[in-house]
Amino acid sequence: MKYTVNKMIENRLPKVSIILVNWMQAALTASCLKSLNQISYPNTEIIVVDNGSCDGSVERLRAEFPEIRIIENGRNLGYTGGNNAGMLAATGNYFLLLNNDTEVAPDFIDPMIHLAESDTEIGAVSPKIVYYDHPDTIQYAGGGKIDLTRGRISWRGWMQKDDGRFGEAVETTLLHGAALLVKRCVVEKVGLLNEHFFAYYEEIDWSLSIRKLGYSIYFMPKSLVLHKESMTVKKDNPLRVFLMNRNRIYLSRIHTGFWQHLFFIHYLLGVSLSINLIRFLSKKRIDLVMAYCKGIIAGFRNRDIQSKKYLKWR
Template identity: 40%
Template structure:
């Protein structure tokens, strides 16, 4: 059986649109787990009335992307777990090609091609390059290109995309759930590293496709995104690379990346600049004493 897991955070209308697309295209032999993260009101009755395959799990606390999905993992009964953002819309091809990929026992995770919902036939994701250990950067293959079928192939890739990733249950039992250290951003990258170290492949299957309303969740520029992208980039490099590589990366980050970003945001919004500095401070706290400073209440999901 296939378990489809999504996390809702105060975006009921967005989640309803996803459920409607699941009703149209999801396999009959599937369960749909909606984790209502940081719930302010009970939405379970409304969603569960839409289809018998819907099951709502309520968390009064906002557990973030990783924690919310891990709640779903604990309830899932499927051999394959398909994690999809609530701001996605599934299509006719969003399922079977990925299930076909999972017939290969070496595949631990497989991801579909992702197109931007609001710009038809424009690619958001068709695989990732490896991360440069000195800069901490990599590249999304095909991003912003017009989809002319050039990425309709099936291939190994270095990282999956958190908006849509199917993972074998056996792999989760072996390596554990999504790392919750990150709360938001980079957690799927860290997870992919663990899956690859366990000997499994991360695969991209361009025969499958899903649509993503990327800007709805947190926006292109937001204090929330700035904080976690800054902090978690440093944490990811620290957790996954040797001390030599990390020192090289950190020097690059402090001498080039951080100042460049700082002056760019200086002309944009003071809140963004404050979030950037707070993210760096939080990362340094983690590096020196393993404590984790979360944003102030006004920043979290700002």
């Protein structure tokens, strides 16, 4: 009888499809999956999308987690293409996109679902994200300012102590790509992630598009995710530098008017370029100078990423 009651409760709850993208990081993905095995929310499916790993990731994950559905893309489609493949295969009422370098609290899904189900105008929710190595320090407590004229965004609560100041669920501006919950019906209207981005700024594009459709985005502090991203180590690798610059040009192009985009280009070439070239040259990082300039050129030309040419930077 207990099983029957639990099954009845499960069937009344919206189904959540949890999607992780793996590329050559089986150990990280396995740690994330182990934490997901402890979650309290009963109606879920877990999908791992492998982006063409050649390190035995798929074999290891299948052996260790035989119950998990694994989709093999065959090549690296980035954050956007990987998650899109997962969403296309998913059967849930909600899509939960989760970075593979995260671990989660056992009850992290429940508050987000409760909030999202409370209002049909809520389109998506992101949880509180803290640093794994410093769990008392916040990485994300909601979106902050969006400055498309300079290609800058900010995160509410970033690098601040988790002392209760951000303890209320609030409407916010931006989702965080490390962990976000979105309704299937919203994705059916706004579309999948724009694969032109590949990685970086894609959740900003999605957030802006979701809000343009009239849906709201919320931050839920009772849902906790721990992100294994360093607080101090800068991710100055060529692929990231290339993508960040290419993508913010593209983001400005599709979300601003003519004059605002023109101001952004003026700022990019007149201020940002000089600052970053000086910064990279002071570190003797010619590779970053080249990546920065190639990113700007690719942004102006509206070029898609060519995996053979750029993915070797990663």
